[in-house]
Amino acid sequence: MARTGAEYIEALRTNPPNLWLKGERVEDPTTHPAFAGVVRSMAALYDLQHDPAWREVLAYPSPKTGQPVGMSFREAKSREDLEKRAAAYKAWADRTLGLMGRTPDYLNAALTAYAQAAEFFAQGDPKFAENVRNYYEFVREHDLCTTHALTNPQVNRAKGPAEQPDPYIPVGVVRETKEGVIVRGARMLATLPVADEILVFPSTVLKNEPGAERYALAFALPTNTPGLHFVCREPLAGDSPFDHPVSSRFEEMDAMAIFDDVLVPWERIFILGSVELTNRAYADTGALNHMAHQVVVHKVAKTEAFLGLVALIAEGIGADRFGHVQEKIAEVVVYLETMRAFWKAAEAEGHENDYGVFVPSRAKLDGARNLYPRLYPRIREIVQQIGAGGLILLPSERDFEGPLGEAMEKYMQGRNLEARKKAQLFRLAWDMTLSGFGARQELYERFFFGDPVRMYQTLFEVYDKEPYKEKIRRFLGWEG
Ligand SMILES: Cc1cc2nc3c(=O)[nH]c(=O)nc-3n(C[C@H](O)[C@H](O)[C@H](O)COP(=O)(O)OP(=O)(O)OC[C@H]3O[C@@H](n4cnc5c(N)ncnc54)[C@H](O)[C@@H]3O)c2cc1C
Incomplete structure (x- = not known):
């Protein structure tokens, strides 16, 4: 059943992931300053599923129990399913x-x-197909939060996983036992480690070379499994909602996942030893399309927020009358409408794949996910170009309460904004783009779906260019 925020928090408190921060174990992420803000935000999202105004959008009746479960678990069998999921x-x-x-x-x-x-997974072993179905149902019915780690540690990218200084730098199979598979090694990056479960799925395409089978794996584990550790990066969470409007709430955290001879029970194994299945899993099942669908909707929400932000900033300092400022804001409008068009076109051109999964159009989603890493740094630049010095001269809430409070009210006011509101707005812009949290957002947009260079290369490979080559051949009279 769709869980409440309190249930999510309680699960994290009683079974915390093995999180490490600056050499120390995080005993309770629900109260630790690096995590408490994001934990509260996650809880609010879970609670929204029970809000009468939102539950029709965010939940649907479980096919198993009839109880409400999260809409993102709704199987995609038609365009309507895509639309319902997108609304959620x-x-x-x-x-x-x-x-x-x-x-x-x-x-x-x-x-x-x-x-x-x-x-698809039955091609490895019929049991793996059953494992995938059971695991999905388990996550859906308990409304669990999962994180995932796909890439190998950044040790030597010029060499394959088997040629690293130690064969167990990337996660690989040590041995199989009656209970399951022992794995050792690390995955480079898992965002949102304040999760119940981790999915270890393939990402970087494995070369079909001797020794690669050891790394051909897909499995899932509880985040508090013995031997599994998450080594967290520098925390970026601010502590005051006024001074750090977004980093105090949405700092997801990123961590390296280390598997120190961890037992993966057989029922949690989905792929084992097949390089071919590992490489095909995302595209063939439609998981790639569905993840990219969620992504394009998110990018629309994000771009809407940036448009509102730059429009208010320009108005707030009277810069909206300048032609070049208007042009820059309109540029964000163009990006927003472009992403929205990709979203809608991906649904309109959806179709059923070989496994009966209704998938949004990959071509449209490939357009969106390859374009946005190039648009986002420009959007961030536009915030800086319009906000200028105001993005750094940021009075804190305490400045307004201190002895210079009156001066703050006078000198920090905007054209149509009293000083506190202007400070709030500019602090938001700073936190979205220039604080540690804001800077990470750009790195995230550049890389979270994979290395942009190799994503473009993949697009080059998978995109059918033949009709367009034919067009030119015909124009030049090359027929026959
Ligand atoms: C903020 C953030 C959050 C993330 N969250 C997650 C997450 O939750 N789960 C997850 O699994 N991953 C996550 N990632 C990781 C993401 O998938 C990787 O960053 C991405 O795949 C690129 O890999 P890399 O960072 O190891 O870069 P590398 O692969 O090491 O690339 C470094 C440089 O070398 C070049 N390069 C490397 N190999 C090649 C090659 N074969 N051919 C050509 N050029 C090459 C790249 O183009 C790049 O310029 C996240 C990343 C970021 C930045």
């Missing part, structure tokens, strides 16, 4: 201004596609 993605994304990329709907979308296309 948007409702959550709007709550975070699109600044939390890894709300649980992202991986729910992938898991649902995997389960619908479970026969």
Whole structure:
């Protein structure tokens, strides 16, 4: 059943992931300053599923129990299903201004596609198909939060996983036992480690070379499994909602996942030893399309927030009368409408894949996910170009309460904004773009779906260019 925020918090408190921060174990992430803000925000998202105004959008009756479960678990069998899921993605994304990329709907979308296309996993072993179906149902019925880690540690990118200084730098199989598979190694990055479960799925395409089978794996584990550790990066969470409007709430955290001879029970294994299945899993099942669908909706929510932000900033300092400022704001409008068009076109051109999963159009989503990493740094630049010095001269809430409070009210006011509101707005802009949290947002947009260079290369490979080459051949009279 769709869980409440209190249930999410209680699960984290009683079974916390093995989080490490600056050499120390985080005993209770629900109260630790690096995590408490995002935990509260996650809880609010779960609670929204029970809000009478939102529950029709965010939940649907479980096919198993009839009780409400999260909409992102709804199997995609038609265009209507895509639209319903997208409406749920948007409702959550709007709550975070699109600044939390890894709300649980992202991986729910992938898991649902995997389960619908479970026969894909049967190619490895019929049991694996059953495992995928059971696992999806388990996550759906308990409304669990999952994180995922796909890439290998950044040790030597010029060499394959088997050629690293130690064969167990990337996660690989040590041995198989009656209970399951022992794995050792690390995955480079898992965002939102304040999760119940981790999905270890393939990402970087494995070369079909001797030794690669050891790394051909897909499995899931509880985040508090013995031997599994999350080593967190520098925290970026601010502590005051006024001074740090978004980092105090949406700092998802990123962590390296280390597997120190961890037992993965057989029922949690989905792929084992097949390089071919590892490489095909995302695209063939439709998980890729469904993750990208969630992403494009999120990018619309995020761009809407940036448009509102730059428009208010320009108005607030009287810069909206300048032609070049208007042009820059209109540029954000163009980006917003472009992403919206990709979203709608992906649904309109949806179709059923080989496994009966109704998938939004990959071509449209490839357009969106390859374009946005190039648009986002420009949007961030536009915020700086319009906000200028105001983005750094940021009075804190305490300045207004101190002895110079009156001076603050006078000198920090805007054209149509009293000083506190102007400070709030500019602090938001700073936190979205220039604080540590804001800077990470740009790195996130550049890389979260993969290395942009290799994504473009993949697009080059998968996109059917033949009709367009033919067009030119015909124009030049090359027929026959
Ligand atoms: C903020 C953030 C959050 C993330 N969250 C997650 C997450 O939750 N889960 C997850 O699994 N991953 C996550 N990622 C990781 C993301 O998938 C990777 O950053 C991305 O795949 C690129 O890999 P890399 O960072 O290891 O870069 P590298 O692959 O090391 O690339 C470094 C440079 O080398 C170049 N390069 C490397 N190999 C090649 C090659 N073969 N051919 C050509 N050029 C090459 C790249 O183009 C790049 O310029 C996240 C990343 C960021 C930044």
